Amino acid sequence: MFTGIIQAVGTLSCVEARGGDSRLTLRTGKLALSDVRLGDSIAVNGVCLTAVALPGDGFVADVSRETLARTSLGNLSPGDPVNLEKALTLSTPLGGHLVSGHVDGLGRITAIDPDGRSWRYHVQVPDELARYIAPKGSVCIDGTSLTVNAVDGALFTVNIVPHTQQETIIRTYRVGSRVNIEVDVIARYLERLLLGDKAAQPGNGLSEAFLAEHGFLK
Numbered sequence: 001m002f003t004g005i006i007q008a009v010g011t012l013s014c015v016e017a018r019g020g021d022s023r024l025t026l027r028t029g030k031l032a033l034s035d036v037r038l039g040d041s042i043a044v045n046g047v048c049l050t051a052v053a054l055p056g057d058g059f060v061a062d063v064s065r066e067t068l069a070r071t072s073l074g075n076l077s078p079g080d081p082v083n084l085e086k087a088l089t090l091s092t093p094l095g096g097h098l099v100s101g102h103v104d105g106l107g108r109i110t111a112i113d114p115d116g117r118s119w120r121y122h123v124q125v126p127d128e129l130a131r132y133i134a135p136k137g138s139v140c141i142d143g144t145s146l147t148v149n150a151v152d153g154a155l156f157t158v159n160i161v162p163h164t165q166q167e168t169i170i171r172t173y174r175v176g177s178r179v180n181i182e183v184d185v186i187a188r189y190l191e192r193l194l195l196g197d198k199a200a201q202p203g204n205g206l207s208e209a210f211l212a213e214h215g216f217l218k
Helices: 065-070 127-132 162-167 185-194 196-200 208-213
Strands: 008-018 021-027 041-044 047-053 058-063 081-086 105-115 118-124 138-141 144-152 155-160 178-183
Touching (some): 008 058, 127 185, 178 185
Antiparallel strands (some): 008 021, 008 081, 021 058, 041 047, 047 058, 105 118, 118 155
């Protein structure tokens, strides 16, 4: 688990193809690795990866086909900056929200507008994720915990204050940039719980018809 508070911006230094998946070597910059051991988890752009080697100035991680297909990691090139966060411990301040490091899908930046000293980013998500995005709720973008300002269908906006702009890769975003989206884990579990016993039946999911049948809609 993570908090969505980015601890450092690192750099992808090497991508090695390995039988259909990939091995990434990352330099971690100011992220201290003195307490990191082989097998520990580190979030890279919001994706939970396992350290399989620690060369000194960074770490090496294997990325599966599933992760390459679902996230933006497969589109990275050597030299690209990445958001980094080590797994939380019981003594870690929960400054953001609970983040699993399991990406739900890819979003797209559709507009960037100045807003005082901040910037407002407009993000389009896949239709199937729209139901998990709520005004003033939490969302994770490339590993960064953010508060949703407003929602319009599958489009939502977030405000990025100067500190976050400076300390994360958000400053590199342009219109059209693809970003990793993780919705609030509570929303995912709540949806599953609402199914009750039907959760064990194949092909059942939460739908408007299901909600109406069980009295959640009038």
